[in-house]
Amino acid sequence: MKTMTYGEAIRAGMTQKMREDDTVFLFGEDVGPFGGCFGVSAGMHGEFGELRVRDTPISEGVIVGAAVGAAATGVRPIAELMFTDFVTVGMDQLVNQAAKMRYMFGGHLKLPMVVRLPSGGGIGAAAQHSQSLEKWLAGIPGLKVVYPSNAADAYGLMLTSIEDDNPVVFFEHKALYGVPSEVPDEMERVPLGKARVAKEGTDVTITTYGKQVLDAMAAAQTLAAEGVDVEVIDLRSLYPWDKEAVLASVEKTGKVVLVSEETKRGAYIAEIAAYIAEEGFYNLDAPIVRVGALDTPVPFAPALEQTMLPNAEDIVNAVRKIL
């Protein structure tokens, strides 16, 4: 075991694949000598050179679009958008092209590409640099979507995502980049679509992903002190997602709290809730409670931002509601 930050793990995943496979390359705004706005690709330009770690102009449309055209013609590009919020200018390429080309063309094409999207709030970056927009992409047929919560998963999911023959959207939480956690010496692939039970428990299931896994674990600790035994499921992949793991846990606990940093209304966790209400209804002993951000843009002032975003306390309160 060794310790790595989440950001380092993402870099390690990209680096390992680029060493193993020379069709893999990275491009995006300031990913080169600058090392990326959050330092995630620091040093990679030095190791791999200009052609494989390449700075683009500020043109998100063609960043994603070029990844599509490249993936369709024999290479495995990784495209970084500096902030998830900028996917607004690359949506056509991602949703109307990447996601649909294989299907529209009758299956005669594969598109091995990864689009990295640094997400989430908590750094005082305000409404246009702090969004969580999983719901836009996790519900689009043709895309796979992952969202790691820790270094080992970030590393392992990056390997798997690059190796996948379909477009994979790789969400990263900006507030996690500097957070260290343990990584095995020999990193294994983390399969897409498999959740991780972050903590076993019998009383309530908290299902979440990304940064909120940390909040959920903190909440579980608080609740443990009160004698409540919480199970925490880290989805890791939003599509495909691990229906079996979630239904099994709900069967055990009968109670579920879903957590995400998206604004609550219309968040992708509504899909999980709806699925449980459809397929696991008879195992439910209590309402399905969702915790999300308030239904507003992300405000600038830290105190306001912290009010708007969900936290461990909100999760504790949500669990208490259904005990």
Place this chain on the structure above:
Amino acid sequence: MKTMTYGEAIRAGMTQKMREDDTVFLFGEDVGPFGGCFGVSAGMHGEFGELRVRDTPISEGVIVGAAVGAAATGVRPIAELMFTDFVTVGMDQLVNQAAKMRYMFGGHLKLPMVVRLPSGGGIGAAAQHSQSLEKWLAGIPGLKVVYPSNAADAYGLMLTSIEDDNPVVFFEHKALYGVPSEVPDEMERVPLGKARVAKEGTDVTITTYGKQVLDAMAAAQTLAAEGVDVEVIDLRSLYPWDKEAVLASVEKTGKVVLVSEETKRGAYIAEIAAYIAEEGFYNLDAPIVRVGALDTPVPFAPALEQTMLPNAEDIVNAVRKIL
């Protein structure tokens, strides 16, 4: 009472407001002399002239973006995108600008603008011209979202949407344009956020909107023949949405089927389902069943497309599941 098609009703709503208020104007691709790709603005260029019914270049970004800038500076623009699918190239303007400007600027601004989005499948237009993407916009704080199912609502909601001081996304179903229905002689405003009980019933609640209201009514008829008394709720507005009406109906029937043409996974109806599972749980006697499109892009061949899209039969089957 008179009879109008859905398309005529949308035109009537725009026309009435343009006569009443000379700050209202319409622009978009081919909306001028051509009358719009689906004929919705036919004749309006003749009545209002070049400045008020204006053809744009193919530049969806600036179509929406110009609406934002115009709305912020004293006029009430209506922008048409020819197909909802093209909102992919106007997402930034809609989500990062229109939806957030008021909030980011501390409330010192209003943005009275309407963006019209012709949606949905059923006309053999394939994957990039047939999408339903309500989930992208109905969950964005700062936007209001409506989706009429008939001429009277289309007319009344258009009046209200134009008069609203916030950005309103106006979804229209392409397959409804030619469908006639009754409209009162003196059209009243339809308030945003108020559902309509399309049919009263006591056994099961079908909650839906847009074209699927017609399918739901057909399903209700089939089921009535079997002695099942279905209540059909037409949401009309997706945000704000009528939580009270839905919860009240579920309280009465104890059973709910949600229907939408979006691909089922992550559809906005998941929000309605999750909300019911959270706030109306103890009134539920059966699983919440959702009916949506299959989880694929929209295929071209009519037989495939009809397989992919939800229909009345699917709704009947969904209801039967929980009887």
Place this chain on the structure above:
Amino acid sequence: MNLSDDKMRAMMKTMLTIRAFEQEAQNQFAMGLTPGFVHLYIGEEAVATGACAALKEDDFITSTHRGHGHIIAKGGDVKYMMAELFGEESGYCKGKGGSMHIADASKGILGANGIVGAGHNIAVGAGLSAQYRDSGQVCVCFFGDASTNQSTFHEALNLASVWKLPVIFVCENNGYGISVSQERHQNITDISVRAQSYNIPGVTIDGNDVLAVYEAVFEAVAHARDKKGPTLIECKTYRHRGHFEGDATVYRTEEELMEWKKKDPIPRLKNFLTDNEIMSIEEIDAMEAAIKQEVEDAVVFAKESKVADLASVVHDVYTDIVEEARVR
């Protein structure tokens, strides 16, 4: 010019094939046999033909909603194309794509596209891939005049220029984006001036002169293979039909159409070939008859084909996951 007689005969054949295919597509649509939208290329055949004649088999093209001509010129098979228009399993896309989404990756055809301007970006990606792999391939990107106002045009040309990607941007300026004439959608006459924004070569040529198109694209391809980057080529042309079938074309005059019909690229090449004794009129007639037959056979093929098994609707979304089907 470096054009062999064989090459010219091949171009004649391509142009005639496109014309015949489109006329048949028009008929079938009029009879209600092909669903959805269909955008015909009649009148613009010289562009696709001249451009693709300058390419190798493993080069790439990206196409548009008006894509039949490009696909035929790059070697697409009219049988599978026609079957796709009919929505049959034997079509290029198994009936999942239709007219606007025909592709054949094995021939470097990266797809027609229903989103105006989307091809610009995809072409840049193909060029990037070719450069990255140092494969010597190039990509020709076809697009209309009105698409040059899309966001993608700008981002694509800028990136291709600054990275010196092997992409040839071929603009088919037919004077209209649906009903909106060029002077109403942009304030320029020659779209090739836009090359200056990216400091790349830009030329305007007669798009109804297949030899001129060939020459311009040939030069641009050499430039691209030389690692000197992209070129913008504007081809002035005209579509004889409406924007899509069913369009009453109220936005243009009969005279304008007549003027352009006089400049039809097909009689023009025929005359050139006969005048220069490269082909006799009899040879051309025989060629045309054979092509008509091929296209008629394609219709028969399409009509004899069946729509795919409905269960297949959930296939082909991913390489590995098969989505849940519906039990009705």
Place this chain on the structure above:
Amino acid sequence: MNLSDDKMRAMMKTMLTIRAFEQEAQNQFAMGLTPGFVHLYIGEEAVATGACAALKEDDFITSTHRGHGHIIAKGGDVKYMMAELFGEESGYCKGKGGSMHIADASKGILGANGIVGAGHNIAVGAGLSAQYRDSGQVCVCFFGDASTNQSTFHEALNLASVWKLPVIFVCENNGYGISVSQERHQNITDISVRAQSYNIPGVTIDGNDVLAVYEAVFEAVAHARDKKGPTLIECKTYRHRGHFEGDATVYRTEEELMEWKKKDPIPRLKNFLTDNEIMSIEEIDAMEAAIKQEVEDAVVFAKESKVADLASVVHDVYTDIVEEARVR
């Protein structure tokens, strides 16, 4: 030139105010007192100042992530600006916007913007509104060199040109988009060439010469008010600080910075004013001292302010709906 001495004094004052505000913003950020990102305008003051001096009060501007200078030049109050940087309720946006989102609609300031290129479109909308209302207003759109590769640049200039909208596009070419130098993000030297793509006037000027900026914008404003449409003005300039505070600027040399510091627009205007006896050095010093005081007062104001009531976080999303608050 049609510049009165008063106007020149006012420009001096604006430039000094921007500089003083930015230096104070730098200090406060360094002390950790202002959260988030801050992008400083030091070195570029002549552009905002010269451009806004050519405007009337009811004209519009759109700004960028590097917006403080534009906002001050268009009449923004440093007190409310500083309070916004601190995230206080007394700030322009009640603490909801921060540095990147300051706006003051009452002064025609349609907002700084965190999305590179978003202002291009909004400016076109303001121009459209002005044209529609026949109000005689114009809109100045400020943006950086790197933003001219965004989709929005192209669509906005095209629409403004074809509709002859009263918009003046003012490009602040400081040679970089974050770490990427101009030659690495586009293959042109003078961005004003891009005007040719839209057949509108395009000029490149010394952006550190406030009088040159004023003159160019003045002319463009007259052109716009004359209903002749937009102009593109490229102002060559340089940012003395990093892209944002905290940027180690590894991508550029100390020499380059030093060269540009020699061309600092502020001493330049000072010299012009004293050489031409429009202001004495004492007058300028006094002006500067008063401005310093004003900015220090703004910091005091900001520090004495409080963050908004947390309950207000759910206000201001809509004009009518108040979102649900959270009970923690």
